[in-house]
Amino acid sequence: MANFKRVLAASLALCLAGSVLTACGDKDEGGSGSGGKGGSGGSKGGSSYAYSEAANKKAQEVGDLKQTKADRIEQTAEGSETSKKQLKICTWNNEFKNRLRAYYSKYDKEASGMTGETDDNGDYIVGEHEYLTDGTEIIWVTTPSDDNAYQNKLDTDLAGQAASDDKIDMFLIEADYALKYVNGPYVLPVSELGITDDELADQYQYTKDVVTDSNGTLEGVSWQATPGLFAYRRDIAKEVLGTDDPTEVQAAVSDWSKFDETAAKMKEAGYQMLSSFDDSYRTFSNNVSHAWVNSNMEIVIDDNLFTWIDQTKSYTDNGYNNQTSLWDDQWCADQSAAGKVFGFFYSTWGIDFTLKGYAGDELFGQWAVCPGPQPYFWGGTWMCAADGTDNPDIVADIMRELTCNKDNMVAITNGTQDYTNTVSGMTEVAADFASDFLGGQNHIALFSEAAPKIDASKLGPYDQGLNESFQAAMKDYYLGNTASVEDAIANFYKAAIEKYPELKVPTE
Amino acid sequence: MHRKSVSYAKWGYIFIAPFFIVFAIFTLVPLVSTFYNSLFENYTVMGYQQIGPNFVGLDNFSTIFDEENDLGKYFVNTFILWIAGFIPQIFFSLLFASWFTDLRLKLKTGAYKVIFYLPNVIMAAAMGMLFFTMFSQNGPVNSIYMKITGSDAPYMFFTHANSQRAIIALINFLMWFGNTTIMLMAAINGIDPSLYESAQIDGANPTQTFFKITLPLIRPILLYVLITSLIGGLQMYDVPQIITQDGLSCDRTSMTVVMYLQRYLSVSKNYGMAGALSVILFIVAAVLSMIIFTTVQEREPKKKKPAAKGGK
Numbered sequence: 135m136a137n138f139k140r141v142l143a144a145s146l147a148l149c150l151a152g153s154v155l156t157a158c159g160d161k162d163e164g165g166s167g168s169g170g171k172g173g174s175g176g177s178k179g180g181s182s183y184a185y186s187e188a189a190n191k192k193a194q195e196v197g198d199l200k201q202t203k204a205d206r207i208e209q210t211a212e213g214s215e216t217s218k219k220q221l222k223i224c225t226w227n228n229e230f231k232n233r234l235r236a237y238y239s240k241y242d243k244e245a246s247g248m249t250g251e252t253d254d255n256g257d258y259i260v261g262e263h264e265y266l267t268d269g270t271e272i273i274w275v276t277t278p279s280d281d282n283a284y285q286n287k288l289d290t291d292l293a294g295q296a297a298s299d300d301k302i303d304m305f306l307i308e309a310d311y312a313l314k315y316v317n318g319p320y321v322l323p324v325s326e327l328g329i330t331d332d333e334l335a336d337q338y339q340y341t342k343d344v345v346t347d348s349n350g351t352l353e354g355v356s357w358q359a360t361p362g363l364f365a366y367r368r369d370i371a372k373e374v375l376g377t378d379d380p381t382e383v384q385a386a387v388s389d390w391s392k393f394d395e396t397a398a399k400m401k402e403a404g405y406q407m408l409s410s411f412d413d414s415y416r417t418f419s420n421n422v423s424h425a426w427v428n429s430n431m432e433i434v435i436d437d438n439l440f441t442w443i444d445q446t447k448s449y450t451d452n453g454y455n456n457q458t459s460l461w462d463d464q465w466c467a468d469q470s471a472a473g474k475v476f477g478f479f480y481s482t483w484g485i486d487f488t489l490k491g492y493a494g495d496e497l498f499g500q501w502a503v504c505p506g507p508q509p510y511f512w513g514g515t516w517m518c519a520a521d522g523t524d525n526p527d528i529v530a531d532i533m534r535e536l537t538c539n540k541d542n543m544v545a546i547t548n549g550t551q552d553y554t555n556t557v558s559g560m561t562e563v564a565a566d567f568a569s570d571f572l573g574g575q576n577h578i579a580l581f582s583e584a585a586p587k588i589d590a591s592k593l594g595p596y597d598q599g600l601n602e603s604f605q606a607a608m609k610d611y612y613l614g615n616t617a618s619v620e621d622a623i624a625n626f627y628k629a630a631i632e633k634y635p636e637l638k639v640p641t642e
Numbered sequence: 643m644h645r646k647s648v649s650y651a652k653w654g655y656i657f658i659a660p661f662f663i664v665f666a667i668f669t670l671v672p673l674v675s676t677f678y679n680s681l682f683e684n685y686t687v688m689g690y691q692q693i694g695p696n697f698v699g700l701d702n703f704s705t706i707f708d709e710e711n712d713l714g715k716y717f718v719n720t721f722i723l724w725i726a727g728f729i730p731q732i733f734f735s736l737l738f739a740s741w742f743t744d745l746r747l748k749l750k751t752g753a754y755k756v757i758f759y760l761p762n763v764i765m766a767a768a769m770g771m772l773f774f775t776m777f778s779q780n781g782p783v784n785s786i787y788m789k790i791t792g793s794d795a796p797y798m799f800f801t802h803a804n805s806q807r808a809i810i811a812l813i814n815f816l817m818w819f820g821n822t823t824i825m826l827m828a829a830i831n832g833i834d835p836s837l838y839e840s841a842q843i844d845g846a847n848p849t850q851t852f853f854k855i856t857l858p859l860i861r862p863i864l865l866y867v868l869i870t871s872l873i874g875g876l877q878m879y880d881v882p883q884i885i886t887q888d889g890l891s892c893d894r895t896s897m898t899v900v901m902y903l904q905r906y907l908s909v910s911k912n913y914g915m916a917g918a919l920s921v922i923l924f925i926v927a928a929v930l931s932m933i934i935f936t937t938v939q940e941r942e943p944k945k946k947k948p949a950a951k952g953g954k
Contacts, residue, residue, distance in 0.1 A: 183710050204690065281888060282909050289689030314688050457779075457798065464779035595688055599909060606890045613801045615893045628711075629890060633909040636687045 183631070183639055185623035193432045193640035198425035199594055203347040204319040206521055207296045213524030214299040221272050221525050224288055224305035226279040228257045229487055230515055233357065235260065237546050238535055240267045240528075256491050270528060275302070282599065282633075285311060292320040295522045303523040304532070307354065309514045309590070310598035312344050316353045317595065322519040324352045327530035333538045337555045340588040345516050353518060355537040357546065358482060359555050360514040361584035362416060364506030365489060366477035367497070368573055374403045374476075380575060384504035387477075390445065393507050397454040400476050409468040409475040410458040411446050411612050412605045417479055418442035419601065420510035425594045432640040433600070433630055435623070443608055443619060450612040459609065471496035481512035482553035482581060490551075490571050499573045505580060509587045553581045560585070596634060603629040673924075680917035685910045694914070702918035712894070713902075717926070720898040723807060723882065724875030727814030732867070734819050739826035740852055745835070755827075758820030769813050770884030774800070777809055800885065803895035810882050810896060817881075818874075822867055829863035830856055865938045869931055876927050879904065899923055 225231065235241055235248055235258050243250075247261025264272040277287040288305055295302055307315050315321055324334075334342065334352070338359045345354035364387060368378035375386055375396070387393045397407035408414060422436035449455045456475055458465040468475040469492035480489055485503065493501060517537070519529045535542055543554035547563050551571065554560065564579040607626035610616045616625065627639045680702055682695035706713055738758070742751040761769065777783050777799040784796035799805045833856065841851045857864075879900040882889060888905070889897030903919045906912040 285689060286908070289686075293690065318688060318690050320690070457801075462778070463775070463781075467780050603890075606887070609801075609891070610893050613798075615801065615803070615891075615895075621893075625890075625893065629905070632905040634687075635685050635910050635912055635915070636693070 182641070183624040183627040185620045185627070186640070186642055189640040189642045190435055192642065193428055193430070193434045194424050194436070196428040196430050196432065196434075198592070199427040199429050199431065201313060201317040201348050201595060203317045203349050203351075207319050209296050209522040211297050211299050213301040213522075217300045218524045219270055221266065221270050221304070221528055222275060222300070222302045223272065224275045224277070224284075224291065224302055224520075226277055226284040226306070226308075228255070228276075229483065230306055230517075231274060232256075232258055233536060233546065233550075233552075234272075234532065235264075236549065237542055238266075238532055239542075240531065241272075242267045246272075256487075266528065270525065279308070279598075285314075285598075288315075292318075292520065295320060295520060301522050301524045302520040303525045304529050305518055305520055307345075307516050307518055308598070309344055309360075309511075309516075309593060310601060311595060312354070312516055313593060314595035315518060316345050316347045320521050321353045322521045322523060322526070324355060324519070324533070327519055327526055327533065329355070329530055329533060329538070333534065336540060336557050336559070337537065338557060338585055338588070340511075340585075340590045341514070341516075341555050344514070344590045344593060345518070354516040355533050356514055356516045356555055357536040357543060358514055358552055359560075359581075359585045359588070360481040360483060360511045360553070361581050361588055362420075362479055362481035362506075362510045362512045363485075363503040363577065363580055363584065364477055365480045365485060365501055365503045367475075368500050368502050370400070370403075370405055370476050371502070374399050374405065378502060378573075380502050380504045380580075383502070384506075387504065387506055390507050394445075396476075397449065398452070401452065401454055404474065406454060406456045406468075406475045407477065408449065408455045409473070409478065410460050410462075410465050411450065411455065411609055412460045413455070413479050414445065415442060415601070415605060416481075416512045417506065417508045417510040420512070420589075420592075421508055422592050425592045426596050426600045427594055427637060430638065431636055432638045433627065434640070435604075439604070443611070446608070447612055447619075457613070459605070466492050469497075470494055479506065479510070479512070481510075481514075483513060483515075485571070485577070486551045493571075498571055502572050502575050503577045503580060505584060509584050511588045511590070547578065551577075553578065553585070596637070599633050600630055603633065676917050676920045676924075678917075679913045680921045682914050682917075684914045685912040687910070698914070702914045703922070706915065706918050706922065713899075713922075715894070716897055716899045716902045719894075719896055720876060720878060720900075723810050723814070723878055723896065723898060724872070726807060726811035727818070728871055728875065730811075730815045731819045731822055731871070732864075734815075735822035735826050735867075738819075738823045739830055740856060742823070743827055743830040744848070745838070751827075755820070755824060758823055760820070761816045762818065762821050764817075766813075766817065766880040767884055769817060770881045773809055773813055774885055800887075800891060803892040806886060806892055806896050810885055813881050813885075814875075814878070818871070822871075825863060825867060826860060829860040833859045861938065865934065869934055872930060872934070873927055876900075876923065876930075 223230075235243070235246070241248075242265045246264040248258055248264075251259050253259055264274075266272065275287075275291070277284045279285075291302055292305070305315075325331075334355065337355070341356045341359055342352055345352060345356075347353050366383060371378040371383050375383060377383065385392075386396045393407075400407045418438045418441055419436075422438045424434045424436045426434060428434050446455070450457060456464065456468055458468065467473060469478065469489055471494065478484070478489065480503075485501075489501065490498075517529075517533055519526065519533075523529055536546075537543070537555055540556050540559045543556045544559045544563055546552055547554045547560070551569055560578060560582045564576065564582040567576045567578040568574045569577055604626050607622050607629060610625065611619050611622035616622045630637055631639065679695075681697060681699060683698045683701070684692075684694035684696070686692055705711065738754075741747060742749055742754065775781055779796050779798060783799075787797055788794065797805070799809060837855050837859075838851055841855055846854070877900050878898045882896050882898055883901055883904070886892070886896045886901075889901040899919070900923070903916050903923070906916040906919065
């Protein structure tokens, strides 16, 4: 009997242990058919994460991954009456919200409780519910993009769209993963909203290339173009370089070797050239000659990224950067008056949406921009209409007003210093513009020179996840937490395969 | 003869039935389905393309046990993080519990109990966030550190493996020692006070009463604390996840097994690999529990039970 009790108690303990450990119920996803493309890699034994230069070279030769546009899904449910009176928009931050609130003529400021005042983050203060003039309520579904959360949420919601009566009307995407949605099944082509090519003719070509699917159909629109510049502190420039004039500062950073020399001078004067390990990343990653993934589904590390690794390693060892990471507290603080960092690589939105906020009143007018060593772009937000939307007219109207209406877009640029997606409009603005924040500089002229040079042809659907993992893995190398760069790359491969089982590490 | 007694046994079964029904629905079924899922290749590509489920046998397990995947490292990490938090936790809990229950000290303990327990009320993620901010490059701890040492560079707590682990252990300790203290106090209060009185009369000092009376008599509760803490430790996730930014920092030296599992689920919804990992975790937890359970049981002296004949 005592023995029996013991066994019983033990098995109960076991059950309890088990109950605690059971992972959140795994569900069979009903085994829907796979699209047929993509590797079947995944759970194969004996995978190796070792980095081999020869294998990487070989993978570079293969050619970039070509996606095929997925078939759209038939909508099985209609939106409910409530859903028809609601404009549901998925986004990851407040940038688009503020644009819509301020520059969409049918946004009902009175009913939404918008006074025009902004909070500490520069966001408009609005009431609990927001409305358009026709009474449609705007429902924001906001999920931060950290750790892939926004895409996960979007994937789940869009997968349920066809059978749901609560329809998503519009969602926003970023350049880094635009192609995932553009070639995916959940987006309604722009032409089906009634927007014609003529209306879009004045937009920068690259902003259309990013959201054009493999059949050549345009799937989204953007109100901004995002060429990047190098933003620097005027006071530090005066002290160290003896001038804060953008042309002369540009001469001191016009190529990477001059950039390095200036960095050494900054170090001597007690400043850092850059803040984070990743600040210069985009200038390299946007000038690659290979996309992240080749047509064998192998991960390709471009030679230009190795240049970035070498540069950042030497900057870290020499104390030219402040060892921060993008978006962390110290990185943000480095942009304020308390910071000791000379400059940041920022694209259009970064100057208004990010830098201005962090700089505060003390550094207002103390920043300036110059083209920097290499042209690049960073980010950008595109609007996509969700397939199955029950408010296509409103979606089309928003797209038209914010991305095709030249006057309105010029007003955005004048009001927010954002660089809008109208070639002719920007050329006009560039002729005569002065930014108070940048000490009276005409940065729009610099942007309009840089914008046509943008080449988005090396973008791919995996960029966001791979860029993130690559930067995180390399951080260990810079800090000496991994013995060699090969170890860090092996960690990157490992993280990448965990995220994307369909990808492969190149082998010889 | 048998007819004479009415059997009440069935009521016992009826009263315990709800537990088993709930257990079966919410635990046993998911548990079995986890085992089942671990045998399939089943993940999502680009958020919309479903691969599988294709039956692959034990392939997922062989991939996980593949040396390149460092599963052992994550178990070691988990163990280090757990033990580094558990040792101070059990030490301080025992200390406070024996002080608070000491009749001669006559402490008013109500407020302390609440204060000690409070960190446990806060969400673990919030604790993680709080400490991450406190120890960050420009956080208050670093400004104090720079004031005291006169150094002009902050100490990077989250880029060194040991300091990062120490902070995680500290959070776990702070969160759980109050809970353990209260549990041990209850155990100590359950000891017959006459034992302490007679020990006092015999001239035992407090240390002796603690080691000779308190400790042996609260062993069952200690065992319970150990097992629950061990299983809780094996599942450690939220605190290190926040502190280490997905566990990738410092060459994955603070990545726990569950964080590793989450990496398979977060983007690709790889139920096959995650299921296999859950099964392994289950087996490890079960084996560890059994080992602790049997070793502690057998150390107990064999009591002679007069009523051991099973008759009633």
